[in-house]
Amino acid sequence: MDVLSIVIGLIIGAAIASVVVSIIYKKGLDKKGQQIIEDAKAEGEVQKKEKLLQAKEKFLQLKEEHEKVITERERKINDLENRAKQKNDAASKQIEDVKRKELEIDKLREALNHQIEATEKKEAEIEKAHRKQVEQLQVISGLSADEAKNQLMEALKAEARTEAMSHIKDIMDEAKINANKEARKIVVQTIQRVATEQAVENAVSVFNIESDEIKGRIIGREGRNIRALEAATGVEIIVDDTPEAIILSCFDPVRREIARLSLHQLVTDGRIHPARIEEVVNKTKKQLEEEIIEVGKRTCIDLGIHGLHPELMRMIGRMKYRSSYGQNLLQHSREVANLCATMASELGLNAKVAKRAGLLHDIGKVPDDDPELPHAILGMKLAEKYNEKPDICNAIGAHHDEIEMTTIISPIVQVCDAISGARPGARREIMESYIKRIKELEGIGMSYPGVEQAYAIQAGRELRVIVESGKISDAEADTLSFDMAQKIQTEMTYPGQVKVTVIREKRAVNYAK
Numbered sequence: 001m002d003v004l005s006i007v008i009g010l011i012i013g014a015a016i017a018s019v020v021v022s023i024i025y026k027k028g029l030d031k032k033g034q035q036i037i038e039d040a041k042a043e044g045e046v047q048k049k050e051k052l053l054q055a056k057e058k059f060l061q062l063k064e065e066h067e068k069v070i071t072e073r074e075r076k077i078n079d080l081e082n083r084a085k086q087k088n089d090a091a092s093k094q095i096e097d098v099k100r101k102e103l104e105i106d107k108l109r110e111a112l113n114h115q116i117e118a119t120e121k122k123e124a125e126i127e128k129a130h131r132k133q134v135e136q137l138q139v140i141s142g143l144s145a146d147e148a149k150n151q152l153m154e155a156l157k158a159e160a161r162t163e164a165m166s167h168i169k170d171i172m173d174e175a176k177i178n179a180n181k182e183a184r185k186i187v188v189q190t191i192q193r194v195a196t197e198q199a200v201e202n203a204v205s206v207f208n209i210e211s212d213e214i215k216g217r218i219i220g221r222e223g224r225n226i227r228a229l230e231a232a233t234g235v236e237i238i239v240d241d242t243p244e245a246i247i248l249s250c251f252d253p254v255r256r257e258i259a260r261l262s263l264h265q266l267v268t269d270g271r272i273h274p275a276r277i278e279e280v281v282n283k284t285k286k287q288l289e290e291e292i293i294e295v296g297k298r299t300c301i302d303l304g305i306h307g308l309h310p311e312l313m314r315m316i317g318r319m320k321y322r323s324s325y326g327q328n329l330l331q332h333s334r335e336v337a338n339l340c341a342t343m344a345s346e347l348g349l350n351a352k353v354a355k356r357a358g359l360l361h362d363i364g365k366v367p368d369d370d371p372e373l374p375h376a377i378l379g380m381k382l383a384e385k386y387n388e389k390p391d392i393c394n395a396i397g398a399h400h401d402e403i404e405m406t407t408i409i410s411p412i413v414q415v416c417d418a419i420s421g422a423r424p425g426a427r428r429e430i431m432e433s434y435i436k437r438i439k440e441l442e443g444i445g446m447s448y449p450g451v452e453q454a455y456a457i458q459a460g461r462e463l464r465v466i467v468e469s470g471k472i473s474d475a476e477a478d479t480l481s482f483d484m485a486q487k488i489q490t491e492m493t494y495p496g497q498v499k500v501t502v503i504r505e506k507r508a509v510n511y512a513k
Contacts, residue, residue: 108174119167130156208245209267215239217272218246218263228274232281235259253321254292258284292317299330303337305356309386316359318366324421329366332420333359339416340409349408357395357413360388364396374497376400400461401499421459434460437494444487448480462499463488469506477502 133152209215219226219239226237234255238247246263250256262284266272269280293310296317300308308316319330340358341351364379373381380397391407398405399414438456445454445463450471455464463484467477481502488498 112171112174115167115170122163126156126160214267215246218267220272220274224274225272225277228277229259229262229281232278233259233262253323254288254318257321258288261288292320295320295330299334299359303334303355303359304352305337305359308356312360312363312382312386312388315363315366315382319362322366324362324365327421329362333362335420336361336413336416339419340412343412343416344409347408347412349412353389353392354409354412356388357392357409358416360392361396361399361413361417374400374402376402400458418458437492440492441488441498444484444491448484450476450480460494460498462501464501464503466503466505469504472502472504474504477504 130152217225218229218237220228226239229235230237233250234252235248235250235258237259238249248256248259248263250259258281262277262281265280265284266277269276293314294317296313296315299316300306300313316330316333319333320328322329324332337355337358340354344351344354360379360383362375362379363382364373364375364377367378367382376397376399380393380403383393383396391409394403394406395410395413397403398410399417401414405411405414438460441456441460441463442454445451445456445465450467451465452468453466456462457464465480465484467480472480481500484502485498485500488494488500492498
């Protein structure tokens with residue numbers, strides 16, 4: 001029993017010791033948990049303060065950016081106000097010039113009236129002298145009145161004819177001066193009514209990417225992706241060290257636009273492999289073709305031109321992706337159309353026909369193929385093919401003097417084309433290079449023997465050469481024109497084509513003393 005009591009006592013003591021140890025361990029865990037919670041709270045407070053500071057810095061940054069945007073907008077508004085003020089001042093000055101020219105015309109009319117009165121007075125004096133001569137002839141010559149009358153009438157007819165020719169010449173010269181003034185007035189009014197701001201447009205040639213990592217995906221394994229993209233679009237894709245940019249190189253702006261849109265869709269989608277590239281390029285071509293047709297239709301609707309052949313509408317849409325000296329061809333054609341309509345209205349002509357010819361005048365610059373023809377002649381042939389009226393076809397073909405003008409609409413289209421292309425800022429060409437090209441053109445003309453003068457006209461599109469008739473014959477003039485054209489073609493760099501015109505004139509001059 002004593003042993004059993006001892007064993008039981010030991011068991012009870014061990015149990016009590018275990019309970020005591022458990023209670024002590026639990027109290028230790030509670031203290032540690034509380035310490036962890038307090039540390040977490042302290043760390044949360046620190047992070048809360050850091051987040052508040054970051055939010056405050058972000059707010060200040062956004063506020064500064066917003067203030068910059070507001071300042072930039074205010075600057076642009078002030079620039080627009082200044083430009084509007086300058087335009088108003090220019091318009092006021094032009095109005096004053098018109099009033100001054102009207103006063104000059106009134107003075108010329110008064111001078112003409114004085115001349116007419118002087119002419120009538122002189123005719124009265126001639127009549128009086130005529131009667132006196134008749135009386136003297138009857139007394140001195142002893143001729144009959146009829147014979148003397150006939151002789152006197154012949155003499156007076158010759159004198160009167162001479163005086164009449166002189167007066168007619170003066171009146172014709174004065175009429176030409178007035179006609180030139182009226183023509184200038186019409187041109188100025190037309191430009192004022194259709195004045196538009198024009199900014200030079202550059203063709204898209206750089207595709208921006210978010211990071212240089214995408215370059216490797218575009219190139220693909222062993223370059224298979226980029227080769228497939230170049231084969232599908234016909235555009236050379238240059239991937240170099242330029243940061244976050246890929247260069248697209250192609251002479252055809254439509255193909256370049258297809259490549260740009262396809263690249264954008266491929267990069268956005270993320271799936272870049274040869275099969276996907278061909279699928280995206282074909283889809284983009286269809287979408288762009290539909291957009292071109294829609295642009296052509298919308299342009300015709302905006303200008304109020306109806307009944308145009310669908311193929312011509314598609315070519316008008318292609319003008320959106322064509323430029324000349326940096327000037328967008330579609331915007332240029334729209335502007336020429338509006339100018340032609342305004343000028344035709346001022347002259348009392350058919351404004352709709354003039355507007356149609358103005359819109360189509362550069363249609364030869366956007367053919368599907370590339371024939372060796374000047375764009376004016378090619379445009380005329382396209383217009384004839386799609387059943388445009390003869391006066392519109394002539395205006396298209398003659399706006400660079402490739403053919404003879406046969407309708408009154410043709411010179412209007414030519415003038416409006418020059419107005420749109422010659423405005424400051426409309427086209428991009430460095431002045432120094434332009435002047436150098438003109439001087440080189442005239443220098444080539446003057447380098448040949450027998451040439452008296454050489455003039456580069458129509459912004460360098462034509463070289464007009466005047467030769468001495470005593471040194472150059474008609475046959476030699478033909479040879480000279482051909483030689484100059486060949487020399488220009490081999491030695492110079494120029495846009496479009498240059499027309500060489502050799503003028504040989506023989507003058508016979510005598511003086512009556």
